[in-house]
Amino acid sequence: MAMRLPERLFRKFLPRGLFARSLLIILLPVLLLEAVVLQVFYGSHLSIVSRRFAFSIASEIAFTLDQLDRGPDPARQWRIMNEVQEQFQLTMAFDPGAKLENRKMVNIFGPMDDDLSAALAQHLGKPFTADWVSNPDFVIVSVQLQNGVVHVDIPRKRLWAGSLFMFAAWVFGTSVLLVVVASLFLRIQVRGIRRLARAAESFGMGRDRGPIRPEGAREVRRAAIAFNRMQERIMRFLAQRTDMLAGVSHDLRTPLTRMRLTLAMLPKTPELQPDIADMTTDVEEMERMISGYLAFARGEGEEKTQITNLSAMLEEVVARACRAGSRVTLHGTPDLVLLLRPDAIRRAITNLVDNARRHAPHVAVGIAYLSASMVEVTVDDDGPGIPQERLETVFRPFESGEASGGHGLGLTIARDIVRAHGGEIILSRSPLGGLRAGVRLPV
Template identity: 90%
Template sequence: MAFERVFRKFLPRGLFARSLLIILLPVLLLEAVVLQVFYGSHLSIVSRRFAFSIAGEIAFTLDQLDHSPDPAQQWRIMHDVQQQFQLAMAFDPGARLQHGKTVNIFGPMDDDLSSALAQHLGKPFTADWISNPDFVIVSVQQQNGVVHVDIPRKRLWAGSLLMFAFWVFGTSVLLVVVASLFLRIQVRGIRRLARAAESFGMGRDRGPIRPEGAREVRRAAVAFNRMQERIKRFLSQRTDMLAGVSHDLRTPLTRLRLTLAMLPKTPELQPDIVDMTTDVEEMERMISGYLAFARGEGEEKTEITNLSALLEEVVGGARRAGARITLHGRQDLVLLLRPDAIRRALANLVDNARRHAPHVAVGVAYLSANMVEVTVDDDGPGIAPDRLEAVFRPFESGEASGGHGLGLTIARDIVRAHGGEIVLSRSPLGGLRAGVRLPV
């Protein structure tokens, strides 16, 4: 389980990255195997053979020089070696070998040559790989001086290791690039489907999406288009039914209002008429609330909306109704919204606050780069922490939920349809804070 958690922690989250990783890991493994076979087997074997051959030639030449004290004969031996083996030799009489810092090069050639010279010569020596780009300079200590041998690098190279590495990694990079382009085309259909689903869930109907990509992705896009059409048809049928229900319910209420208006206003009946009229008006408000909740403001189209100006309208209406309310925050927030629905949700929150508190404060600001928050604060009694979720339930009794239990329910339904959320908490003013969070 611990290994699985670590594996998930470092595993890429996106489908594109995971698919690319599925291709990249086998390629890297193949490169490692090929490099090991070439470097560990072929290159090492050939390099050791070259190094031992050259070391043997140098050892044989030095042995001939030791047995030929005549300088003219020594010169002739070194001249013949240069002609036959391409090994240029020079003798520095009376010199002592200076041991410098060992510098390793890329590949096994330097180690193989040093090992071969140590095995064949049995004398102190140095190998200079960096002074001359065309030769490796080997200096060997003799009894009466130092012999310098210039070895052509091409005699030690089995091939260009850098060229081999470039070929291996270059073809791998080309493969990854081609795979990335191909995978991006395949993933693009999935991303488009995800964006369409997210937009549709937020009430931003952009119409059917064009199927593209692999067969399974196309089938998912076609299924999404069918689902989207069925949901639209269901909402349209429900809206038509609710319109009929609204008409049927309002007709008897209208008759009741007319009957109450025609009753004689005698002192004995006046209190009952007032109470009954109040009950009828309350029933009409309840029916309007029920229908608005069931309809969910779903028929309204989204459009570019100045949220700051919309808040000013809501606050202005509350002030005309007698509320003490202030507005602060940004004045330039423009979002893609259903303006009437958001106006209704914010008005519900402001009305709830002003009914229970003498002062209300409304603010708007960026909560993050992709989220805007509208806060409605009051200095009223607030709501107990254990009831913060209960007041959102439909038909929940209690004044805090809007009189007949649908004020906050309708508001949250509207906000969630926009891809946002309403969060209730304790206000800095001492009462309740309702935070409306909307995506940018």
């Protein structure tokens, strides 16, 4: 259990997409390496150079102040400060009788300010302040003497280690360049996988868009070629199965037709009339079963998808059921248009409506958006319903029982059609008291 917690946290923060994960795998080690190099550079080379700069300037200021304290002659002091400016590029100004202001020193990016303060405290032994923000070209150091305050303007270039910013710019620039190059490269590689996924999804929903063009890495191309071959084999298998069952259906209907003609020609005597009626019913039932078998095997697979007004289709199905003498009502979203195989979906919903009105006096058909990407068609009845433990078994082919559609193919065909569209049929208890069949279709 203790080992699963870090794994769950890792999965929680790990990107979901292949593109983001691949980019993370490439960039994370590089960024960590650059961070380590930057830290090593900042912690060793930059600190050493900064301390040396600060030590040199602090020594020069301390030496100059020591010379100024040796004699109060203004001319001599002026000459010393003038030489310091020429030799050390330090501009000094003396403010007689002034007192040093208690000013809070502001830190800047880098170790320069801390190193200068440490060096001045070590060499001067006097109160001082360092102003890094007032002048962008100079650092102003003010030192308290016995008879006044000396202000020293230090050029920033004497303290500034410009290589830090060059190094930081180089690290940032290479990282941005790496991100751009890696993103372009990975996008090309992932594009083939995304196209393969869309093709597989479309093929699973019955939208045959033909073979896809292999692209990307060798493994992705091989997967695309394998998908094209699989798609071709499945289509060929479906066509062969449909042709075979169509032939079997034709062969079986021929003797059934002869049997129907023979029964029609038999004399309608009182003794034979009951037997003729029973045999005629059996022949009609066998013809319906053969039609159901063929429809189940074919799965409406030869039909092409097209833009379909699902609401108008439901109105036709409800009107047909009402003309057959059933009480069926319709409610829901009008003019709802989807990309469907209309004949197949009409057959599936008709099977559900016929199954409901065969066992209930009132049937209600509804249509509404289940979510932004899913539509649900509900078929409710006020019949006896189906026990909870049989809600899944009634979908099995040739399942016996009235709720499964007589010979066990009505709900099986309906689910097969809906799943071919990328949807699902959910059976549950209806608000009317009977059974609810919910047909969920992707938008």
